[in-house]
Amino acid sequence: MKLKYDPLNIVVCGIGGQGNVLAAEILGSAMCDRGCKVAVGETYGASQRGGSVMSHVRVSEKWDPSVLIPAGEAHIIIGFEPLETLRIARKYAGADTVTVYDPRPVYPLGVLQGVQTYPPLEELEAEIRALSSAALAVPAADIAMEAGDSKAANIALLGAFSELPAAPLSGGDLEKILAQRFQGAVLELNRRAFAMGREAAKKGGAVG
Structure with missing residues (x-):
């Protein structure tokens, strides 16, 4: 499967504890197995307190x-939380970006305490769609619970990613x-x- 873009740029984003770093490592390992050159890097917010975590996965055949x-x-954004997905899309999305994300919110402590407000979900999703050439919402957390463990949401989202036409990897x-x-x-x-x-x-299906 030849890369559509070289380098191919994938951002994996979410909240600390959701397993998005492991997901990025699995993607990188799979691309290495295909003989590609891969760079994976992470940036962390206050991840132990539910802060932002983002991984860059860059892949080249050359x-x-x-x-x-x-x-x-x-080129692809994999998001584990809708507000984080939108935050990343605002900075990194381009004309050809495909986004796959879990639409289930993870509310920050301030929201739970009533001192902050979480944006309406429909507004978040509408902007994610507007910033993406195609966007696919997959209830990965719910799927993981049905499979037997909420910690498997990252793996469920990777499964959804593998079905994207833009995905460089097969299942x-x-x-x-x-x-x-x-x-x-x-x-x-x-x-x-x-x-x-x-x-x-x-x-x-993808929603344009």
Whole structure:
């Protein structure tokens, strides 16, 4: 599967504790297995307190890419939380950006305490769609719970990502890495979450 863009720029974003760093590492490993040159870098907010976490994954078939993606040049955004997805899209989305994200909010402490306001979800989603050439909302957290463990939401979202026309990896490419990273009951749970994420993407379709 040839890269549509070289380098291909993928941003993985979410809240500390959602497993987005692991998701980025799995993507990078799968691309390395394909013989590509990969750079993966993270930036952290107050991740232990539910702060922002973002990973840049840059992939090339020709040369070693630099770590950081320039503003406006993300080709794919994988978002684990809608407000974080929008924040990243505002900076990194360009004309050809495809976004796949979990629309389930994770409310900051200030919102839970009533001192801050979380934006209306429909407004967040509308702007994500407006900033993307195509956007796909996948309930990864709900899928993970159905598969058996809420921690598998990152794997469910990777499953959905693998069904994007813009994805540089097949489901089989990513499942190979899952088998290297996990074993036993944990592997089977992640395989279920991955398969369910793929199925959700097939049923949901992309919204332009």
